Structures are given as C-alpha cells and as structure tokens.
Amino acid sequence: MEPPLTKHIIMLPFMAQGHLIPFLELAHQILHHNPSFTITIANSPLNINYLRSAIANHPSPPSQIHLKSLPFNTSDHGLPPNSENTDGLPLSQIIKLFHASAALETPFRVFINDVVSRSPLVCIISDIFMGWANGVAKSFGIANYSFTTGGAYGTTAYCSIWLNLPHRNLVDGGTHDEFPVPGFPESCRFTITQLHQYLRAADGKDEWSRFFQPQISLSLQSNGWLCNTVEEMESMGLEVLRNYIKLPVWCMGPLLPSKMLKNNSDSGSGIIGQRSGKQPGIQPEKCIEWLDSHPVGSVLYISFGSQNTISETQMMELAKGLEESKKPFIWVIRPPIGFDLKGDFQPDWLPIGFEDRIGKQGLVVRDWAPQLEILCHRSTGGFLTHCGWNSVMEGLSQGVPLIGWPLAAEQGYNAKMLVEEMGVCVVLARGVHSRVTKEEVSGMINVVLDRVEGGKGEDMRKKANKLKELISASVEGSSYKAMDDFLTTVISEF
Numbered sequence: 001m002e003p004p005l006t007k008h009i010i011m012l013p014f015m016a017q018g019h020l021i022p023f024l025e026l027a028h029q030i031l032h033h034n035p036s037f038t039i040t041i042a043n044s045p046l047n048i049n050y051l052r053s054a055i056a057n058h059p060s061p062p063s064q065i066h067l068k069s070l071p072f073n074t075s076d077h078g079l080p081p082n083s084e085n086t087d088g089l090p091l092s093q094i095i096k097l098f099h100a101s102a103a104l105e106t107p108f109r110v111f112i113n114d115v116v117s118r119s120p121l122v123c124i125i126s127d128i129f130m131g132w133a134n135g136v137a138k139s140f141g142i143a144n145y146s147f148t149t150g151g152a153y154g155t156t157a158y159c160s161i162w163l164n165l166p167h168r169n170l171v172d173g174g175t176h177d178e179f180p181v182p183g184f185p186e187s188c189r190f191t192i193t194q195l196h197q198y199l200r201a202a203d204g205k206d207e208w209s210r211f212f213q214p215q216i217s218l219s220l221q222s223n224g225w226l227c228n229t230v231e232e233m234e235s236m237g238l239e240v241l242r243n244y245i246k247l248p249v250w251c252m253g254p255l256l257p258s259k260m261l262k263n264n265s266d267s268g269s270g271i272i273g274q275r276s277g278k279q280p281g282i283q284p285e286k287c288i289e290w291l292d293s294h295p296v297g298s299v300l301y302i303s304f305g306s307q308n309t310i311s312e313t314q315m316m317e318l319a320k321g322l323e324e325s326k327k328p329f330i331w332v333i334r335p336p337i338g339f340d341l342k343g344d345f346q347p348d349w350l351p352i353g354f355e356d357r358i359g360k361q362g363l364v365v366r367d368w369a370p371q372l373e374i375l376c377h378r379s380t381g382g383f384l385t386h387c388g389w390n391s392v393m394e395g396l397s398q399g400v401p402l403i404g405w406p407l408a409a410e411q412g413y414n415a416k417m418l419v420e421e422m423g424v425c426v427v428l429a430r431g432v433h434s435r436v437t438k439e440e441v442s443g444m445i446n447v448v449l450d451r452v453e454g455g456k457g458e459d460m461r462k463k464a465n466k467l468k469e470l471i472s473a474s475v476e477g478s479s480y481k482a483m484d485d486f487l488t489t490v491i492s493e494f
Helices: 017-033 045-056 091-118 133-139 152-164 209-219 235-245 284-292 312-325 354-358 371-376 389-396 411-422 438-449 456-474 478-493
Strands: 008-012 038-043 065-069 123-127 143-148 178-180 189-191 224-227 249-251 299-303 329-333 362-366 380-385 402-404 425-427
Touching: 008 017, 008 091, 017 038, 017 045, 017 065, 017 123, 017 143, 017 389, 017 478, 038 045, 038 091, 045 065, 091 133, 091 209, 123 133, 133 143, 133 209, 143 478, 152 209, 152 235, 152 411, 224 235, 224 478, 235 249, 235 411, 249 478, 284 329, 284 362, 284 371, 299 312, 299 371, 299 438, 312 329, 312 354, 312 438, 354 362, 371 380, 371 389, 380 389, 380 438, 389 402, 389 411, 389 456, 402 411, 402 438, 411 425, 425 438, 425 456, 438 456, 456 478
Parallel strands: 008 038, 008 123, 038 065, 123 143, 143 224, 224 249, 299 329, 299 380, 329 362, 380 402, 402 425
Antiparallel strands: 178 189
C-alpha cells in the first residue's frame, strides 16, 4: 500500500550505518515536531532491511515512516555479495561502494517521478555524499537539502581538504608538517597525521578524489544544509561551515533517542534499544548487571565503531595496556585490519590467556555491544573511541570524557576539535600504522579515569558535563527552534 503523499519528504542516506541511523533519527524527530509529514527513506535492499529492523526496535515507531527499496546489484560493481554497506568491507573495497552508490540515481529518479506524478513532494533530504540528488531534485523543481551526519567542524575540514587538497603544497612531506585549510582561521593549522592514508596520497585524479570532489561540489548546490550538531556546542565549527558553504545551516542535533537525554544519575539506564538493527554480542541486561557491580565513573568503554578496526600489533598492545591499568573495561572487539571483519575472532590476536586472566576486570564483546546503554550508565567513566561523530555525540551527551583513536573519514578533525576547542579528549593514537605501547595505553587510561580534584581527568569530566548540559538544553531550545525554522522554510518554499 502506497503512503499518503501530503507533506511528503524523501530521504536519501549514504550506504553506511553511521549515515543510515542519523537519517532515521532525523525522520523520528521531524515527525515528533510535526506529525503531519510523511517520510520515505530510499536506499538499496539490504540497507532498507537494516532500517526496517531498527524501526522495529524503536519504542514507538511512527506509522508515517516508509521505506523504499531501490534496485542495486553488487556484482555490477565488483563488490562481494551482500556488500551494500561499508560495514565489514575492507578499505580497498569501500571506495568501490562509494562509486557504486551513484548507480542509485536512475532508480531514484524513477521513484521520484512516480511520487510527483501522483502528488506534490515537499522536498528531498540527501546525504552530502549523494550530491547527485541535487540534479534529480532540480529536474523536478523540488527543493533539496543536504544532510551531513557529522559535526560542523569535522564536516568543514573534510569538505575543504578534499576540494582543495591543501596538504599538496607541503615541500618535504614530513608527517608532522602543518598546513592551513581554506575556510579556517590562519592560526588553525592541520597536520598530515590527521589525514586518512588515501587523502594523504590524493592528487585530484585518484579514485577517492574522483568520488568526493564532485559529490561534495554538487551538495554545495543544494537549498541548505542540515547538520547533526548543537548550536552552542560548536560555535566555531558552525561559523566556519556557514562561511565556507555560504548556505543556510540548521542544527538538528542531538540525533539521539530521547531516553539518552534524560537524567541517568540515579540508576542504570534501562533498555534503550539497538539503533543499528543488529543483534549485540551481549544481552543489554547482562551488560547493565555487570556495570551495576562497579563504582560510578570507573569503567572504560572501548569501541571503534561499525566499520573500523585496528592492526594486530595495536590490538595486542591495547589488550596488555588494559590489563596493566587494572581499570574495569568493556571492549567491543572484531578481527584486526587485514582479516575478514565478519569472520570469527582468533584467540591468538590477544595475549595468551587474556580473557581468562581479566576475570571480573573486563568484558570482551564480539562485534556489537549495546553502546547506548553502556554510555548512559553511571559506572562508565571514559570512552576510547575512533571519534566518529555519532559516537562522539553519544558519549558527550552523557558527559563521558574521551580517549581518541581516529581511524578514517573526518575522525582526525573531530579529535583535533575535541582536544583543542573543547578539552574533553586526549589522543592515544592516529590510524592503523601508528605505534602504540601498553605503557601509553595504561598511562592514558589512568589519566582519564583519575578522579583526583584538579587532575586532568577531573578537568575533562567537568568540561564534558558542561557539554552534556548544553546538549540536553538544546532539545527544547536551539535545536527545537532550528527544526521549527527548517520545517517552516520547506513548507513555505513548497
């Protein structure tokens, strides 16, 4: 049965968990703000299945969210079967998926034509990596808004560096060379170590540049941008973003379940539900029971997101450092880089007898963990993260200080901002090639979890708690007003 098309919005996320889930949360928040809309999210069949599962896990899934499966054949693009998402793909294959995503344009155009032939369409909201959607929208006379699932600072750096490749001007190619980035103040310098390996080598003609440069450029032709951030949290980042893209920017953050934003100081968080639509490697109830047995702020949570992992050597040192720190921890673990991320985890990737020895000290969780429940729990005192923006927002919404280990995308720029602008993060390593020792791991964990008044850890915690308050206040403050202004704008332009 086709959905009613009054005040219909079509959403087009990129094919990755870190993009699909914020789009779905944005749909929930639009409908919470104004339930008179109908929203259809379009994507490839496998991603639609992910979204269907995620919607089913929502406490009260709204009937106005519909899903449209667009034909997509992975074999046409040299991808393995069932590879419609970056999840589980090695880096060498991910760029193939980026290029393959443009194949959705033709079926998407057919779908839009079918929609507008029966009823007018309010607007399209497309991922900044799906810049071609602007051309589709214009051909039908429809407004298109680009949605960045990242923060303002990280998004601006990501877009500007890909479009301008400013690091190409460096002479000796040293790993610590600093360079300015167009759009940022001259005093705000970036370094080679903050760039992903493929971006470091990019020359504008490589396969990565040939995807990102045109798609970002096309997204700059949209009617405006939506950003998953909070106005008061990223004042500097939003200033550079607005000045750089010269388009209206609406702050839609925090795109988090409402239960995450309620006070969690009295008890465990309760069950929030998996946003990913995936089954966790440990039951949330068991995880909460384990957390309940530990003091407030004593546990370190470690996760590198849905598609990232570290090297075998780094994994070994991280394990040794965790054990040496003697701090309680929950570690979401998957095979190291170079191995099948969807394959079985091999015991020899960890120190001999590691899981037996850690006993009550740690939980090692395969593949997926109930991250929202863990971060909401009062016992969680630190988060070792890849600095993906969804994880950053989830952690900071709970006032949890961060240990950064950026691995890809804009994560290095997020880490830079979290350290320099916010003071809520320390960086342990960058990428899968940096050397990490167990002493560095143990030392940094103890610094961040330290609760001594006047110490580094306590200072980070105070700053993280201030951000928690800003994020919480924005739900009925600046972000509420931004949502109201955005929906008023789209209806007036319609």
